[in-house]
Amino acid sequence: MTPAATKQASGLFVTVNGEPTPLTDLSWYQTAPCGCTCAVTLAETEWYVIATEADAWRRFYEDDDPSLMKRDQERGYVLDLDAISKVKERLQVRCPHEPKWGVPPTPGLEGFAWAAPSALNVRRNARLHLIPADSVDTQDWRAPYPDTACGESPRKRWTAQRWDTAGRIECSRCLRVATAAVSA
Ligand SMILES: [Zn+2]
Numbered sequence: 001m002t003p004a005a006t007k008q009a010s011g012l013f014v015t016v017n018g019e020p021t022p023l024t025d026l027s028w029y030q031t032a033p034c035g036c037t038c039a040v041t042l043a044e045t046e047w048y049v050i051a052t053e054a055d056a057w058r059r060f061y062e063d064d065d066p067s068l069m070k071r072d073q074e075r076g077y078v079l080d081l082d083a084i085s086k087v088k089e090r091l092q093v094r095c096p097h098e099p100k101w102g103v104p105p106t107p108g109l110e111g112f113a114w115a116a117p118s119a120l121n122v123r124r125n126a127r128l129h130l131i132p133a134d135s136v137d138t139q140d141w142r143a144p145y146p147d148t149a150c151g152e153s154p155r156k157r158w159t160a161q162r163w164d165t166a167g168r169i170e171c172s173r174c175l176r177v178a179t180a181a182v183s184a
């Protein structure tokens, strides 16, 4: 009889709140600039071990534009290790602060939507642009390239679906147009 292969735990201990604690009992928590915990990931599972803060940052942002991690760090997002059992008490679904998560909302532009290129294999670092709302998520293949707020038209088709726009950074020139419109 062959014993089933079982992956051994790393055996790593980390001191948390003065107590040496096995990594398998801990999670990495991300706290937003307002003080609310906004994200969590297990520190060790059967498939991976995240023993350092640098690795934890990479884990949280692995599908995102690499610039997003740096921007969130500069905005004051922080990570810490804490007991898995604290998740209910710590993780906020709704942040009660103003602005939400301590980050001013991205300005929009009337009649436009922040949208990502809609295609397969869009690069992780492709920017969001302000696209005329009626050109977003359209199924019309014959429609012309839309006029973005910044004047660049890098793609024909655009999507504003949350799962397509998440993890992406806004085009700085579109952002300037929107910011100017807000303060005008
Ligand atoms: Zn908050």
Ligand SMILES: [Zn+2]
Binding pocket: 128, 129, 130, 148, 149, 150, 151, 152, 171, 172, 173, 174, 175
């Ligand atoms: Zn743009």
